[in-house]
Amino acid sequence: MMAVQSLAILGSTGSIGTQALDVAEKLGLRITGLAAGRNVEELERQVRRFCPAVAAVSDEEAAGRLRARLRDVPVEILAGEEGVCAVARGESDLVLNAVVGMAGLAPTLAAIRAGRNLALANKESLVVGGELVMRLAEENGVRILPVDSEHSAVFQCLQGCAGRGEVERLILTASGGPFFGCSRAELAQVGPEQALHHPNWKMGAKITIDSATLINKGLELIEAIWLFGLPPEKIEVVVHRQSIVHSAVEFADHAVLAQLGVPDMRVPIQYAVTWPHRVPSPVRQMDWFSLGALTFERPDEDTFTGLRACKKAIRRGGLVPAALNGANEEAVALFLEKEIGFLDIAALAEAASDRQEPGEVTYEGIRKADAAARAFVRAQARKADGSVPRRAL
Numbered sequence: 001m002m003a004v005q006s007l008a009i010l011g012s013t014g015s016i017g018t019q020a021l022d023v024a025e026k027l028g029l030r031i032t033g034l035a036a037g038r039n040v041e042e043l044e045r046q047v048r049r050f051c052p053a054v055a056a057v058s059d060e061e062a063a064g065r066l067r068a069r070l071r072d073v074p075v076e077i078l079a080g081e082e083g084v085c086a087v088a089r090g091e092s093d094l095v096l097n098a099v100v101g102m103a104g105l106a107p108t109l110a111a112i113r114a115g116r117n118l119a120l121a122n123k124e125s126l127v128v129g130g131e132l133v134m135r136l137a138e139e140n141g142v143r144i145l146p147v148d149s150e151h152s153a154v155f156q157c158l159q160g161c162a163g164r165g166e167v168e169r170l171i172l173t174a175s176g177g178p179f180f181g182c183s184r185a186e187l188a189q190v191g192p193e194q195a196l197h198h199p200n201w202k203m204g205a206k207i208t209i210d211s212a213t214l215i216n217k218g219l220e221l222i223e224a225i226w227l228f229g230l231p232p233e234k235i236e237v238v239v240h241r242q243s244i245v246h247s248a249v250e251f252a253d254h255a256v257l258a259q260l261g262v263p264d265m266r267v268p269i270q271y272a273v274t275w276p277h278r279v280p281s282p283v284r285q286m287d288w289f290s291l292g293a294l295t296f297e298r299p300d301e302d303t304f305t306g307l308r309a310c311k312k313a314i315r316r317g318g319l320v321p322a323a324l325n326g327a328n329e330e331a332v333a334l335f336l337e338k339e340i341g342f343l344d345i346a347a348l349a350e351a352a353s354d355r356q357e358p359g360e361v362t363y364e365g366i367r368k369a370d371a372a373a374r375a376f377v378r379a380q381a382r383k384a385d386g387s388v389p390r391r392a393l
């Protein structure tokens with residue numbers, strides 16, 4: 001891959017998007033396109049600072065507001081999923097997809113079909129459509145560079161590895177989230193305020209809740225299967241409370257390589273951009289003498305049932321992970337609105353995925369499975385007769 005000089009960022013107003021702009025600015029990259037949801041104020045600031053040729057937002061109303069704010073700036077403003085996909089297809093050496101959720105799938109596919117190399121933070125693209133995404137990437141000669149910290153860590157450990165046959169297993173580390181060690185009785189009482197406090201990472205709301213339920217790790221397991229072409233039996237989830245070891249690879253000779261560092265997403269973002277090279281970064285050095293103990297434990301899947309539900313969805317395959325993902329997104333939104341309890345998230349994600357037949361993974365199939373799972377979750381949450389595990393225990 002030629003050195004990246006220009007970058008399009010999708011989800012530029014979010015946690016990863018803003019850090020990616022920070023990295024891009026320090027590397028002196030040209031920003032060719034930006035896309036976001038509805039945060040027009042932040043996107044206006046970004047457009048004025050980085051002067052992309054094109055910017056997109058998720059709907060016409062937001063596009064109207066952005067156009068009104070940027071009348072004096074020569075930028076093309078697009079709207080809707082098609083607008084975001086147009087930014088993904090536009091001229092750039094690399095597209096960084098940091099959109100949150102299933103909304104990232106269409107732009108992932110658009111970038112790949114246009115032959116754009118992809119730095120992928122949007123893990124949901126691979127969760128719902130890994131088979132499709134990886135097949136298209138291969139057909140179009142597109143590289144997918146992981147941004148998710150664990151997958152970047154594995155990718156870094158795999159540099160120089162001659163092939164999958166040399167890998168015994170991957171070790172995906174999990175912080176355990178804010179509630180590690182809690183009982184189900186305690187989890188039944190927690191609300192968004194507590195769940196939004198990740199012990200080690202400052203991230204967007206959706207992924208922070210996913211970390212608290214451990215569903216993030218289940219989604220990451222699926223992401224790893226597709227990125228590295230390994231079966232689930234070869235991927236072990238290990239709780240590592242300190243988030244210093246970002247993941248590891250055990251090779252055929254049982255040597256283990258791990259990637260360590262302070263928890264700062266600018267490291268994996270920058271590596272995805274500069275790969276295979278490493279360049280200086282403003283991220284602080286790890287202080288070995290203040291690290292203290294690094295601990296490793298087995299995840300408690302009886303308490304955090306979401307991880308087990310993800311493993312079941314992987315085993316059933318096909319469209320089942322898409323249903324689980326759609327249900328989870330909907331349930332997380334309801335939890336943040338205080339409509340359902342914390343334990344309901346995993347219960348609803350599992351119930352919705354159990355209802356889904358595996359079927360064939362097509363774009364239309366994914367959308368249908370996603371929509372059906374969301375409708376199921378909304379309907380269950382509306383029921384007042386107690387037949388759903390509302391604030392389940």
Ligand SMILES: NC(=O)C1=CN([C@@H]2O[C@H](COP(=O)(O)OP(=O)(O)OC[C@H]3O[C@@H](n4cnc5c(N)ncnc54)[C@H](OP(=O)(O)O)[C@@H]3O)[C@@H](O)[C@H]2O)C=CC1
Pocket residue numbers: 010011012013014015016017035036037038039040057058084098099100101103121122123124147148149201202203204205206207265
């Ligand atoms: N944050 C982190 O440290 C990590 C995140 N990830 C993954 O990266 C992705 C982004 O996460 P994060 O940055 O935390 O999320 P945020 O919620 O902080 O940001 C999400 C971004 O997506 C945009 N967006 C939302 N809906 C749409 C849409 N329909 N079309 C276009 N853009 C949209 C938002 O726009 P707006 O705000 O303008 O509405 C925002 O720019 C997720 O898939 C997450 O799992 C992976 C590893 C670490």
Ligand SMILES: CC(=O)[C@@H](O)[C@H](O)COP(=O)(O)O
Pocket residue numbers: 148149150173174175176177201207210211212216217265
């Ligand atoms: C930074 C990152 O990659 C997140 O996905 C993070 O790993 C979440 O932490 P958990 O390990 O708690 O899910």
Ligand SMILES: [Mn+2]
Pocket residue numbers: 148149150220
């Ligand atoms: Mn991660």
